[in-house]
Amino acid sequence: MHRLILITLISALSFAQSDFIKSENLMNTVEYLASEELEGRLGGSEGYYKAAVFMANEFSKIGLQPFQGKSYFQKFNVEFNEILPPCSLNLIKNENVVKEYKLGEDYVFRGFTGSGDIKGEVVFAGYGISSEEIGYDDYKEIDVTDKIVLVFKENPRWKIDDKNWSEGTPRPKSKVASDKGAKGILFVSFPNDQNPRAPIGSVLHGSGEQNVNFPQLHIDLHVADDLFKNSGYTLAELQTKIDNEKKPFSVELKSEVHMVVNAQYEKEKETVNIIGILPGSDEQLKDEYIIIGAHLDHVGQQGKEIYFPGANDNASGSAAVLEIARAFSEQNIQTKRSIIFTLFSNEESGLEGAQFLADNLPVDKNKIVAMLNMDCVGHGDSIQLGNGKSAPNLWNLARELDKQNAKLTVDATWSGGGADATPFHKIGIPTLYIVTRFSYTHLHSTTDKPETLNPILFEEITKLAFRTLYKIANGNYVREEIIN
Structure with a gap:
């Protein structure tokens, strides 16, 4: 009681x-x-x-008492990437600007983008996967040398060869594209989702080394529509085709872009947790x-x-x-x-x-x-x-x-x-x-x-x-x- x-x-x-x-x-x-x-x-x-x-x-x-009686700061080091001017993305044809896109509305840079001032044709490479281990290769039937790759930001929602592909974050996907000879990468959300995701700021990057000279952007679906205009396909059609057949279908889009980004990367940068004790x-x-x-x-x-x-x-x-x-x-x-x-x-x-x-x-x-x-x-x-x-x-x-x-x-x-x-x-x-x-x-x-x-x-x-x-x-x- x-x-x-x-x-x-x-x-x-x-x-x-x-x-x-x-x-x-x-x-x-x-x-x-x-x-x-x-x-x-x-x-x-x-x-x-x-x-x-x-x-x-x-x-x-x-x-509040400071952390361990000394300071409120618990210091540690992290990878750091600062995105500085200039930043731009344009649709071009014969070196001329056809359409200028607006940062923050039409596209954003991935938090761990590399730097670059590049122009190139755009190639759609599905999920951006190339793996002998699981027997799936979006790059098998296309040449992306000196081109810019467009891939889905996410992984397939179905299993490949009864395995879940784990290398789905931007850095591993970017490494695959770079190793295949591409100059940069564009990520896009699934068009067939009920509420497709708009480009968002993100500093999740995945495992591996930073490629400081490889731009990474996340574009909105209407930008992807512009890139697909001369291809004979739509992005939504290709998502449906790939997901239904569970096999790659990659195509040249017959479009070109010019992208510029200045990213200052540091392998280690000090940051702090703030800790107080009652x-x-x-x-x-x-x-x-x-x-x-x-x-x-x-x-x-x-x-x-x-x-x-x-x-x-x-x-x-x-x-x-x-x-x-x-x-x-x-x-x-x-x-x-x-x-x-x-x-x-x-x-x-x-x-x-x-x-x-x-x-x-x-x-x-x-x-x-x-x-x-x-x-x-x-x-x-x-x-x-x-x-x-x-x-x-x-x-x-x-x-x-x-x-x-x-x-x-x-x-x-x-x-x-x-x-x-x-x-x-x-x-x-x-x-x-x-x-x-x-x-x-x-x-x-x-x-x-x-x-x-x-x-x-x-x-x-x-x-x-x-x-x-x-x-x-x-x-x-x-x-x-x-x-x-």
């Missing part, structure tokens, strides 16, 4: 204290992080470093920890002409982590367990910041009770709590807290981590991936701006994360063995 009364009091207290969190404060932080001044916060860039200094200063103001107060539990984190980075800018604000992805999650820390600190809330507040770099290039922290934890991993990850929490219509199939007790704790208040959580869940939670899930730490439903309308787009966010939902999801963290930090959750 006494335990039930105590739990009820703790729940009531956490609800009252969560009212400290206001959408105005959340949005103010997002406004700055998504501003043009920070140039899209590409990990390793000046804009990202400005954002990191700002957030570290906020951690200091609210009294010590616990209980003699028995203060050496147990909860991590709450969000990635601060986004996908940067291109050619000084466009930048990707990343308001939802993930200025929203970063602002939420800051406001939760502020709610604990400025209300002088004492928790039994200690809390590690973390902002990650280089999520966009493959969870690199989260992986680095998981590999270099400031405490024993067995002392970490749970990890809460906040990613894209400002846009949408409801709340999703991911990883419930791997950590059902943790998921149910958060789900019940939502039922007591906003009732915004949908039941969908999954296992295996999710975004920056993944590296922690892989080392046995129970994780909760907190995200809004329908969160990706403006994913990696120049339109991911503060005005697209839903302040009411943003506030509620942040309050739910606070309440969940409060309960865990006060001993109302026992670390569980994750289910794979």
Whole structure:
């Protein structure tokens, strides 16, 4: 009976204290992080470093202890590629410009594009696969020497020779094209999808060495239509043909383009995670920890002409982590367990910041009770709590807290981590991936701006994360063995 009364009091207290969190404060932080001044916060860039200094200063103001007692920064090195002017893509004929395309609307560069000023005929090479191992070669019947290759950005959704082709990221596909003699590559989304993807900024690149002299672009479907105009085919027809027959069909398009890009590549560039710690107060539990984190980075800018604000992805999650820390600190809330507040770099290039922290934890991993990850929490219509199939007790704790208040959580869940939670899930730490439903309308787009966010939902999801963290930090959750 006494335990039930105590739990009820703790729940009531956490609800009252969560009212400290206001959408105005959340949005103010997002406004700055998504501003043009920070140039899209590409990990390793000046804009990202400005954002990191700002957030570290906020951690200091609210009294979080620095990472390992020295600095809020955990430093590590990443690959870095900055896309500078000039940048252009034109359809040409007999050296004359037929049509100029607009960066950010008609096309974008892949984040790890190489540099180049090249002109050439365009050849369609299906999925851009050439593999003796799986017996599939989009290049077998065509010569792409000194030409520009157009390929689908994604892999086939069917298996080739009962195997899943794994080399589907831009760098491996670009290497195949380059090895075949091509001068550059154009990626395009599937035209037959119900909602085909527009070109988006992305710094995911895949394995292998950087080709610094090989341009990589992602073009919109209407640009592909222009390129196909003289071929006797449409892109949609060829996708249907290849997918139905499950064999290559590559053609010369009888069109030419001129592309220009200036990319400055660095094999290693320093970046930082930002880490602050709120010590616990209980003699028995203060050496147990909860991590709450969000990635601060986004996908940067291109050619000084466009930048990707990343308001939802993930200025929203970063602002939420800051406001939760502020709610604990400025209300002088004492928790039994200690809390590690973390902002990650280089999520966009493959969870690199989260992986680095998981590999270099400031405490024993067995002392970490749970990890809460906040990613894209400002846009949408409801709340999703991911990883419930791997950590059902943790998921149910958060789900019940939502039922007591906003009732915004949908039941969908999954296992295996999710975004920056993944590296922690892989080392046995129970994780909760907190995200809004329908969160990706403006994913990696120049339109991911503060005005697209839903302040009411943003506030509620942040309050739910606070309440969940409060309960865990006060001993109302026992670390569980994750289910794979």
